[in-house]
Amino acid sequence: MNNDYLQLIGVSKRYGGITALSDVCFSAARGSIHAILGENGAGKSTLMKTLAGVVRPDTGAVRLDGRELRMTGPAQALDEGIVCIFQELSLVPHLSVAANICLANPPRNRLGLIDARRQNEMAREALARIGCERQIDLRERCIDLPLSQRQIVEIAKAVVRRPRVLILDEATSALTAEDVEKVMRLLRTLREEGTCVLFISHRMHEVDALADTCSVFRNGEHVSTFAAGTKPHEEIVRLMIGRPIAQVYPPKPAPLPASVQPYLQVSGLRSGTQLKGVELSVRPGEIVGLGGLDGQGQRELMLALAGLLRDARGEIRIGAQTTPPDGPRGGKREGYRMALIPEDRKTEGLMLAQSVHDNLGVSALDRISRFGVVDHAAEQALVAELVKTLQIKAPDTRVAVSTLSGGNQQKVVLAKWLATQPRLLLLMDPTRGVDVGTKQEIYRLFRDLAAKGLAILFYSTDCDELIGLCDRVLVMYDGQVRASLAGATLTEEQILMNAMNLGRGDAPAHTRRVRAGALEYAA
Amino acid sequence: MNAASLHLRHHARTLLALGLLGVLLLAFLAIHPRGASAAVLTAWSNQGVALALVAIGQTLVVLTSGIDISIGAIMALSNCVASTLVQGDPTQVALGVAAVLLVGTLCGVTNGLIIVYARIQPIVATLATGTIYTGIALLVRPTPGGEVDAGLSDAMTGTLGDLVPTSLVVLGLVVLLVWEPLRRSLTGRTLFALGSAEQAAYMSGLSVDRAKIVAYATAGLFAAMGGLFLGFQTASGDAAIGLPYTLNSVAAVVLGGAALSGGAASVLGTIAGAFLLRTIGSLMFFTGVPPLAQPLFEGLVLICAVALGATRLLRIRNRLEIFR
Numbered sequence: 036m037n038n039d040y041l042q043l044i045g046v047s048k049r050y051g052g053i054t055a056l057s058d059v060c061f062s063a064a065r066g067s068i069h070a071i072l073g074e075n076g077a078g079k080s081t082l083m084k085t086l087a088g089v090v091r092p093d094t095g096a097v098r099l100d101g102r103e104l105r106m107t108g109p110a111q112a113l114d115e116g117i118v119c120i121f122q123e124l125s126l127v128p129h130l131s132v133a134a135n136i137c138l139a140n141p142p143r144n145r146l147g148l149i150d151a152r153r154q155n156e157m158a159r160e161a162l163a164r165i166g167c168e169r170q171i172d173l174r175e176r177c178i179d180l181p182l183s184q185r186q187i188v189e190i191a192k193a194v195v196r197r198p199r200v201l202i203l204d205e206a207t208s209a210l211t212a213e214d215v216e217k218v219m220r221l222l223r224t225l226r227e228e229g230t231c232v233l234f235i236s237h238r239m240h241e242v243d244a245l246a247d248t249c250s251v252f253r254n255g256e257h258v259s260t261f262a263a264g265t266k267p268h269e270e271i272v273r274l275m276i277g278r279p280i281a282q283v284y285p286p287k288p289a290p291l292p293a294s295v296q297p298y299l300q301v302s303g304l305r306s307g308t309q310l311k312g313v314e315l316s317v318r319p320g321e322i323v324g325l326g327g328l329d330g331q332g333q334r335e336l337m338l339a340l341a342g343l344l345r346d347a348r349g350e351i352r353i354g355a356q357t358t359p360p361d362g363p364r365g366g367k368r369e370g371y372r373m374a375l376i377p378e379d380r381k382t383e384g385l386m387l388a389q390s391v392h393d394n395l396g397v398s399a400l401d402r403i404s405r406f407g408v409v410d411h412a413a414e415q416a417l418v419a420e421l422v423k424t425l426q427i428k429a430p431d432t433r434v435a436v437s438t439l440s441g442g443n444q445q446k447v448v449l450a451k452w453l454a455t456q457p458r459l460l461l462l463m464d465p466t467r468g469v470d471v472g473t474k475q476e477i478y479r480l481f482r483d484l485a486a487k488g489l490a491i492l493f494y495s496t497d498c499d500e501l502i503g504l505c506d507r508v509l510v511m512y513d514g515q516v517r518a519s520l521a522g523a524t525l526t527e528e529q530i531l532m533n534a535m536n537l538g539r540g541d542a543p544a545h546t547r548r549v550r551a552g553a554l555e556y557a558a
Numbered sequence: 559m560n561a562a563s564l565h566l567r568h569h570a571r572t573l574l575a576l577g578l579l580g581v582l583l584l585a586f587l588a589i590h591p592r593g594a595s596a597a598v599l600t601a602w603s604n605q606g607v608a609l610a611l612v613a614i615g616q617t618l619v620v621l622t623s624g625i626d627i628s629i630g631a632i633m634a635l636s637n638c639v640a641s642t643l644v645q646g647d648p649t650q651v652a653l654g655v656a657a658v659l660l661v662g663t664l665c666g667v668t669n670g671l672i673i674v675y676a677r678i679q680p681i682v683a684t685l686a687t688g689t690i691y692t693g694i695a696l697l698v699r700p701t702p703g704g705e706v707d708a709g710l711s712d713a714m715t716g717t718l719g720d721l722v723p724t725s726l727v728v729l730g731l732v733v734l735l736v737w738e739p740l741r742r743s744l745t746g747r748t749l750f751a752l753g754s755a756e757q758a759a760y761m762s763g764l765s766v767d768r769a770k771i772v773a774y775a776t777a778g779l780f781a782a783m784g785g786l787f788l789g790f791q792t793a794s795g796d797a798a799i800g801l802p803y804t805l806n807s808v809a810a811v812v813l814g815g816a817a818l819s820g821g822a823a824s825v826l827g828t829i830a831g832a833f834l835l836r837t838i839g840s841l842m843f844f845t846g847v848p849p850l851a852q853p854l855f856e857g858l859v860l861i862c863a864v865a866l867g868a869t870r871l872l873r874i875r876n877r878l879e880i881f882r
Binding site for chain 2 (some may be wrong): 087110112124125126127128136141143192306362409496
């Protein structure tokens with residue numbers, strides 16, 4: 036076995052001030068399945084995008100079979116036999132299943148035209164290798180397939196390229212249990228045939244069942260590589276965390292008296308396949324965190340609470356109201372008094388080309404208008420007050436909001452909603468891309484707002500701040516709140532164990548045996 | 559699911575446009591004072607073919623989720639070039655035709671290069687180049703006039719074997735010889751793929767940039783054919799005919815069932831759309847609707863057709879997606 040089949044040598048990548056990969060040295064063997072583990076933001080996806088030719092590293096080299104690769108785009112990586120199965124699917128919605136499987140390398144006749152008959156055969160063969168040729172009609176358009184079948188098509192599209200290196204990024208997340216089995220079988224066959232499989236997954240039972248080797252990444256660094264099954268889960272999780280929590284958080288107050296009634300109460304909330312019966316409540320004066328791995332329904336929950344998901348079913352009580360508002364505008368009404376701070380501040384939070392002044396005033400205009408005419412004096416006063424309370428650092432409120440730093444932009448988003456005097460704040464990752472100093476100010480602001488009686492629901496992808504800031508953290512997994520952690524149980528280990536659905540006997544039956552074996556080994 | 563119903567579902571919009579066209583055409587033939595004859599059919603076909611050709615070009619661009627505002631100007635420029643070059647002995651006429659098609663294609667290539675390499679939005683880029691092309695057309699032919707070879711014109715606008723309109727046969731041949739091979743090539747597949755999901759196309763290793771340039775170039779070629787055919791009909795050149803063709807080409811594409819967001823379009827549907835627009839005009843002429851009211855009815859038909867295509871919005875789950 037060639038242990039250095041795929042090699043990364045000193046690969047670094049920075050985006051602005053953020054280090055995504057820092058001097059990563061990593062190698063993977065031919066004919067093996069290599070699991071890549073790490074928290075959100077550990078650098079796994081940048082690593083993968085580097086191999087796929089999408090991201091060009093600032094320094095370092097990639098070697099395959101002893102030869103250095105120079106990749107200027109995905110086409111070169113594919114030509115080298117490096118094939119990725121991305122989480123965000125790379126299928127073309129309006130083309131048929133067969134055309135998608137053979138998308139960039141269809142069989143062609145002597146005139147260079149695509150041979151539809153041979154293309155169908157190729158596609159059928161690829162699906163047959165997975166064992167799904169009967170479930171999926173080759174003539175269907177991908178847009179008409181359910182997500183689980185699209186994922187199968189995605190895998191077939193990778194298989195048809197006969198990869199030398201196959202990279203899977205959470206490629207099993209949408210599959211049914213039966214299909215996961217099939218894909219696992221396929222990966223083992225590919226391993227026998229000499230493929231180097233890199234397998235990114237948050238599902239530890241799949242890692243246990245498949246991987247030969249595991250590598251852990253943390254903060255863009257390659258922390259450790261070890262043979263699968265040689266370390267207990269607890270230690271792997273420790274490797275993934277491995278850093279002390281910085282002292283940037285305001286002190287937490289004493290727990291609220293039990294008599295305080297919740298301002299937001301949700302039960303049995305369902306939507307599509309993303310929300311499967313969510314139960315939660317938030318009381319005035321409380322900051323409740325919403326954690327878990329990416330894509331476990333946190334976003335959909337927030338959107339449903341703001342009344343943006345049409346198919347949301349279940350009970351949502353906000354104040355005295357028994358239904359969610361009709362979108363953000365409805366949320367401003369007296370009965371609700373709520374504000375949603377959206378996730379993407381550049382497209383949903385701000386009007387980038389407009390001035391700081393205009394951005395700050397926009398959500399509260401109805402409060403400072405009479406008969407549809409804005410009272411300019413009142414607007415000036417409001418803006419001045421917001422700039423002062425949130426300490427927004429701008430040379431002048433007339434400059435375009437796009438010229439401010441990320442932290443100050445985020446303050447503008449928060450400020451414009453605070454101007455509507457909400458009683459419930461829904462925060463979606465409000466400190467993403469914000470520098471540490473401003474983060475500290477924002478945390479203190481949230482704590483002060485809570486002390487004034489606001490109910491705050493705080494979704495974050497950062498474990499640190501959930502623990503440091505929140506009174507209580509709800510961990511979501513697969514569309515449900517899996518755990519509510521507070522006080523002594525609110526630790527990073529607990530969040531991660533619950534986020535990965537470990538430590539309880541509710542994993543699929545076929546993996547329980549494997550996990551028991553692994554724990555025994557640890558003892 | 560069986561093959562027939564799948565086919566029906568995938569081509570519902572095209573079939574709708576064809577069906578509507580069939581109904582209107584029958585109505586048109588029924589009320590026409592001279593009844594259903596080869597001559598009436600030929601006149602009907604000649605009226606629609608120029609727009610159909612331009613609209614096919616627009617379809618290719620819309621497929622890539624772009625738009626070509628300059629397409630009418632390219633047509634006008636080609637028309638003016640045709641009115642100066644397509645005359646004389648048979649060799650000169652043939653060379654003239656080739657020159658007209660080349661001019662149109664070059665205009666299209668220029669559009670494509672600007673959009674791909676200067677990264678200017680298609681609507682802005684083609685708005686600018688369209689004005690330039692109109693300017694050149696005015697230099698070529700400041701006032702309407704010139705002449706186009708009469709023999710060729712008569713042949714192209716005539717009736718084949720006293721049965722089929724020649725223009726319709728030519729349209730069919732062009733589709734068969736230009737669009738069909740393109741559709742079945744890797745470049746053609748890239749056109750569909752990049753309009754539907756550009757990122758996915760790029761990630762799958764398709765050459766997205768080249769396909770875009772091909773789309774605009776082919777659009778230019780079809781616009782030139784449209785301009786040439788108009789020359790056969792009017793036997794002259796006019797630099798000012800462009801704008802209505804630009805707007806009507808977009809209307810025909812939409813009537814034909816294409817999504818302006820890209821990824822889904824059918825040339826057959828577009829042809830039906832173009833002839834639909836022309837048939838509505840003729841129908842109103844013969845039913846005695848005042849000519850000034852025609853745009854009103856054309857607009858109503860367009861709005862209704864587009865509304866049928868927008869039913870997707872009713873099924874959207876996340877309200878934020880309406881803005882995407």
